[in-house]
Amino acid sequence: MSENKLKAVIFDLDGVIVFTDKFHYQAWKKMADEIGVYFDEEINNRLRGVGRMESLDIILERYEGEPLSEEYKKILAAKKNDMYRELLYGMGPDDVTAEVRETLAELRNRGYKLSIGSSSKNAKLILRQVRLMDAFDAISDGTNISKSKPDPEVFIKAAEYLDVPCDNCLVVEDASAGIDAAKAGHMYAAGIGDAMNYSLTDYPLTSFKDLLDICK
Secondary structure (H helix, E strand, C coil): CCHHHCCEEEECCECCCECCHHHHHHHHHHHHHHCCCCCCHHHHHCCCCCCHHHHHHHHHHHCCCCCCCHHHHHHHHHHHHHHHHHHHCCCCHHHCCHHHHHHHHHHHHCCCEEEEECCCCCHHHHHHHCCCHHHCCEEECCCCCCCCCCCCHHHHHHHHHHCCCHHHEEEEECCHHHHHHHHHCCCEEEEEHHHHHCCCCCEEECCHHHHHHHCC
8 A cells, every 4th residue: 555545534532632541441340349240450451442331231240230221221321421521531642642643733734634533422522621632633433423333434534524435544543442433444554552453453553643654
């Protein structure tokens, strides 16, 4: 692939632009403790890139009580989200590195369109807290999709919002489910963190600024 075919870059949020894993862990842990379900960081790692209700189902694999109704599951998920949102209000501009801010600015300067592609329904809150709303041309998140990754819907919607064909888009992800979603959407995939060595990753990134070597 010739890199000059790329016209847009779509970023996952958690684990790529910001790191909120600790807040997710704290909120899920508190909810799990309340219903007597074992939960640790290893289980929490399985939730990365996964939607809220799907995450709850993973946690409930260890639940040994009476079967829970779908209505009660929704209450548990909402309670977790309320706790998580409270923690997010403690975020600020310092939660985004200078490297990320400078790279986003340079990509914009080179003419690339930028979007968030996140399953989180809290994406806009996070971006407001860290003062990054203006860094993106579009935001596709959990409020405008019906299917979580590895379904490509969130990335396809982002491409539509940017008015850029999918095969001209590069997705930046830290989770294998996100890489799978990008490839299912016929997009190129750059992997950072855990996704760097994933077999379907087109471009392994050792640092965020490596994007500038791909997007000339």
